Amino acid sequence: MSGRTRVLYVDGAADDLDRVHTLPDGDVPVAETADTAAEAIDRVEAGGVDCVVFGGELPDATGVEFLHRLREIGPTVPCVLFVERSFDPTAAAAIETGATGYLHRNPGVDQTDALSEAVGTALDRCRERDLEATQERFRGIIEASSDVVSILDADGTFRYLSPSVEEVLGYEPSELVGQGAFQYVHPEDRDRVAREFATAVDDPDRTPDAEYRFRHADGSWRVVGSRGTNMIDDPVVEGVVVNTREVTDRRRRDQRMDVLNRTLRHDLRNAMNVILGNAELLMRDHGTDDRAEAIRRTAADMLELGNKVRDVERALDTGERSREMVDLVSVVEERLAAVERSEPEVTVEADLPESEWVLANRQIGSAVDDAIENAVEHNDADDPVVRVTVDEARLTGEAAVTLTVADNGPGIPEEELDVLTGGETPLEHTSGLGLWLIKWVVNESAGEIAFEESDLGGTVVRITLKRASVGQTIDLV
Known part of the structure; x- marks a missing residue:
């Protein structure tokens, strides 16, 4: 719902005196009218109607029949029924069919406040249902993820963790909910991770990421990578969403490859220096020779290539x-x-x-x-x-x-x-x-x-x- 609330009154369901002028939340709604059930259905189907107010008998349908048709095209549109009698069976049937609320018509009495309350309540219930449905979808998505998805308060307290936390880090979600996240981060990484988290809290446009050590339930340290997204202002989440996955094996593999790379480069550089030195000695002792020059040039190129690899490594090194x-x-x-x-x-x-x-x-x-x-x-x-x-x-x-x-x-x-x-x-x-x-x-x-x-x-x-x-x-x- 965006902008002013649009309330559709069907077949004089509320006369000018009864129509809502101000909702309980202070919103001043836009009043629109439809003479028949068919016209009302077309208006709702066209979009933009936030609430429908209707009576028990319309020119071309009963209130319940209208409601059946309305629910087929707009299952969640809030509806308020005006009934003629305090114990009108139409009200019970309408509620069972999906009306959000009903109001007893009291001829000769200004019912603006009562209608305002009824429409406001209907809108609130609709918003609550939408919010619950969205939360349920959100929960279903994150619980199907192999990553650990957590929601933290602005101070870093766990409010929610997906079930995958047990497989990845050994904890039941309930063990961590209510606990401060940073106490589980390795002391050498804690300040850095806290700073990254603070940038997400302070600037919703930032999505910082970090690799750090997190204490497993068995007491060991696991290297994890996390990315945070500030969704504090989202009513569905109201927190910072952090996606985390374990990267211990990848980090170990990277470290081994780094050792292998450095050792290989060192050994190649030493070998190329020997080849280059001997090629230069041959050229000095026996004069210029195309073959010796080719050896010298190739060795020099290989040494230069090694230097380039070193420069690339430095450029990509997180340090x-x-x-x-x-x-x-x-x-x-x-x-x-x-x-x-x-x-x-x-x-x-x-x-x-x-x-x-x-x-x-x-x-x-x-x-x-x-x-x-x-x-x-x-x-x-x-x-x-x-x-x-x-x-x-x-x-x-x-x-x-x-x-x-x-x-x-x-x-x-x-x-x-x-x-x-x-x-x-x-x-x-x-x-x-x-x-x-x-x-x-x-x-x-x-x-x-x-x-x-x-x-x-x-x-x-x-x-x-x-x-x-x-x-x-x-x-x-």
Whole structure:
């Protein structure tokens, strides 16, 4: 129900003196009339009628017949019946058929207040039924979920937990209801989790998530992931809904993969250094040799690939996921100066302001390096050109800055662009790891990235980041 309440009076069920002028809650309803049962049915079916007031005998139907037809099209529309006698059998039949209430007509007496009370009561009962039905549907959905769904008060007290809490954490729901949730969180995680929960309470638009340790009923600590949604103002919920699932096995697997990754990278780096050193010794002792140079170049590339993997790992590491102020122009100028020193044959065209501060992931420098490196190293034009600009922009309605890197090279292969723009797929184009690094770092910076054709003939990479306020830092952990 929205706006003013619309009350439909059928066949003079209440004359002008009797019609409700003000409901008990202060609402001033809109009065509408219908001369017949058929007209009333059409009006209800068209929508917007909040309550129907009718008599026991209508021109084209009895009150009970009308009510039967009404319930077929509007099972929950509140209805109030006017009866002629105190003990009118029509009233009992109407109540049995689905009337919300009835009122005895008392000729010559102003019944406005009585009718107002009857209509207000009918509306309240309807709202209560709707609320109960919604709560029942809500309960059915969450109780069928394998995740633990809980409802907490603003102070973090459990008010409801779904039955799955027993399977996941070993508790009966009744054991936790009324208890403070944070006392079950590991002491080292408790303050952080409480802060995340507070952000959901303070800002209904925020849906924070966190991974932390929760005490199982057997006393052990289980790693869980939770996401909170503020539904305190929703009359069905009146609390913060938290979805929780256990991620202990995933965390253990991630830790093992992290150890494996670091060990593998360390061993490969040592092996590549041996190969690189021996290739350089061969070239020194026996002069330039194409085969030795190929070995040296491949070993150097593998070492660089290892460094890129390290940068990607840092960009995606939750411990590195804060965004901080960065002068994008300084980062670009530093990289362009290195290009001019190492690649003098490349023409660099730069149009840069004095400074532009953005809010970005700490690895944004690596992303800028790779964007410019791609434009330089893969440019096989006779006269390679790289054009770099930094301009003002807008991002999701806020002030932003766009870095544009264009080249006249062969462009990024179409199939590699498809992977970058279409989503992450396993084992595709690992040679494009630098491009993935750019995309991931920009995503972690809450920015946008676009790959387009350049008017120079090659590729344009556009990175747009939100402009920073002085001293601004956002912690994403």
